[in-house]
Amino acid sequence: MNWFQRCVARGMMRMVRTCKRVGRFLHCRVRPKGQFDPRSFRTITLKRGVKAVIGCPKGKFDPKRKKCRAGTRIQKFLRQPR
Numbered sequence: 001m002n003w004f005q006r007c008v009a010r011g012m013m014r015m016v017r018t019c020k021r022v023g024r025f026l027h028c029r030v031r032p033k034g035q036f037d038p039r040s041f042r043t044i045t046l047k048r049g050v051k052a053v054i055g056c057p058k059g060k061f062d063p064k065r066k067k068c069r070a071g072t073r074i075q076k077f078l079r080q081p082r
Contacts (some may be wrong), residue, residue, distance in 0.1 A: 013021075022037040025078040037061035037076055040068055 019028040036055035045051050053075045056068030 021081075023063075025080055028077040028079070030074050030076055033075060034058075036073070040065065040072070041075070042072070043078070046077075049082070051078040052076070053078065 019026055021027070034056060037058050037060070040052050040056035040061045043051055044054060054072040055075050056072055057070055060070035061068055
């Protein structure tokens with residue numbers, strides 16, 4: 001069982017809408033980009049070869065403090081093929 005299948009089995013990927021290969025990574029979108037403030041996107045590493053793009057929901061980003069008032073959400077997962 002590969003990483004993606006394990007995540008699906010555990011229910012972690014139940015919200016994944018689409019997956020496509022872009023460059024070196026497989027991009028698995030969870031939520032549309034339009035739901036987030038464009039100034040709030042960040043990429044974090046979850047584990048080796050697996051990253052997530054997170055962002056702040058629209059209307060919840062404080063541009064003066066450059067912080068999200070409501071907490072960030074995952075927009076998509078990025079996975080390097082083995």
